[in-house]
Amino acid sequence: MGQGEEKEKETKRSEKRAAEEVKELAREQATLVSKADNLSSSERGSRSEQWQDYNETPLASVLERVNQVGDETPRFRYHARALRQPPFLDVILPDEFAVYEQGELNRHIAEFGEDFRNAFRGSGLSTVDT
Structure with missing residues (x-):
């Protein structure tokens, strides 16, 4: 040789x-x-009064919880955002809403899956075992 x-x-x-x-x-x-x-996640454990499905429960503002008294329900929450999206000031402050819009979270989950697949294209890996 x-x-x-x-x-x-x-x-x-x-x-x-x-x-x-x-x-x-x-x-x-x-x-x-x-x-x-x-x-x-709040979905671990058994279903109870405190259990919340992540598909239906938007991310609450941590800053609002600092001043929370008792069992108040947080009013201000964050909409789902793609990580690749450039940061804007409007994402720092939460919005006042209780539930996601129909399909809002699923759209971001699908985009994340596509971004993840694209990240491995060209790497020589045909599949990624997780």
Whole structure:
């Protein structure tokens, strides 16, 4: 085997190792995000008076909760926003509303899935195991 062929094989092995490392890193990050989501979500545990479905419950303002007295229901909430969207000042202050508009959250979930798939296109990975 010539020196050129050996170098080409080593390059392919190196690329394969790099792809495996990316795949493992993506798996670890997905696990971390999943665990963080489970810890922060109000849907864990059994259904009760306090249980809320994330599909129906908008994100409440943390700042409003600082001054909350008793069991007041937060009035100010945030609409779902795509992370890729440039930040605007209007996203800092919450809006006064109680529930998402029909299909509002599902639209963002679908866009996130598309962004996630696009991020892995061209990386050499055909699928991402999560």
